[in-house]
Amino acid sequence: MKLIYGTKNPAKLESMRRILKELPIEVVGLNELSVEIGEVEESGNSPLDNARLKAEAYYSVLKEPVFSCDSGLYIDGLDEERQPGVYARRVKGKTLSDDEMIKYYAGIAKEFGGKVTAQYKNAICLVMSNSKSYESMDEDISSERFILTDKPHPVRIKGFPLDSISIDENTGEYYMDIKNEETESDMIGKGFREFFAKVINKIEP
Template identity: 25%
Template sequence: MELVFATNNTHKLEEVQAIVGDIFTIKSLADIGCSDDIPETGVTFEENAKQKTDYLFRKYSLDCFGDDSGLEIDALNKEPGVYSARYSGSRDMEKNIDLVLAKLGDNPSRTARFRTVISLFLNKQQHFFEGVIEGDIIPERRGAGGFGYDPIFIPQGYDRTFAEMTAEEKNQISHRAIAVGKLAAFLKEDNVD
């Protein structure tokens, strides 16, 4: 089975393909010749994920899935949330991390979570899958792996940031891994002949 993933983010593509293995083949937007900047104007992760799959299905009539993910920090009223990728007003993740750390300052309350919502459009039906990983924001960056806010996020029950973990370790516990695992189970159990 082939599905189009509404992204050209190579980190996301690699993570998802590693999680699903050979259950299905994932194509990127570039693989189908789509260079459009798909709108993300929703105020929830669900709305943004749905916008991506609706757009792709309307334009290409292909089975597809899209996700929206972000970091929610309790002390910042769940910011950056849906604005995680552009929190500082740009896509520069160093600036985004700097802004999070500046806003948190010395606040002792540092609980947070990464949340992913996947919208799947398959056989003209829409399905949603969610993954959440709880953790804490540390006051300084640690680790060279991962991407996004990984250097400042330590998942509950661990003493290392996502950026200090190997890709394999992160892929076993991450929010995206949880959501993609639900997606893969759904495809395997309910839709693959």
């Protein structure tokens, strides 16, 4: 089964390919298509709103099965009006670079004495046709709780800046020191695989 992943981010594309490698799914990114796809305004108030907006917009152009994901960052103890949510990269109307994100969220961790717990709540929407779509924002596709620290790791991964200030709550290690296919699978991969496995079972004759 060929599915288009509604992203132009190569890191996200490769991550999803690793997660779904055991399923009979070929994942194709927007940058690999010959069709020019414009940006979709992510005006939703939740990760699921934005995932749905993107998937429906891409399907309207491509007329092929396409899925989109979105996530929101939620920090324990932070006032509601300051919660990043779906605007983790946008602060006070400004879109932050990777380095600016690290500096900003390290600053929030510093407000809490150098570390604070947080979680990414993820959502996915898969549009198969004009009348059939599947979506989820269940806990099993959200990240485990983790620690944001005010002391950045020296290593950076383009497109995933906050991994440099994220620490595994159980081991106390930076994500940058333990991030590999196995830990990625443990955190959210199982939930995404189960989502797509259920879809496959539903559409098989």
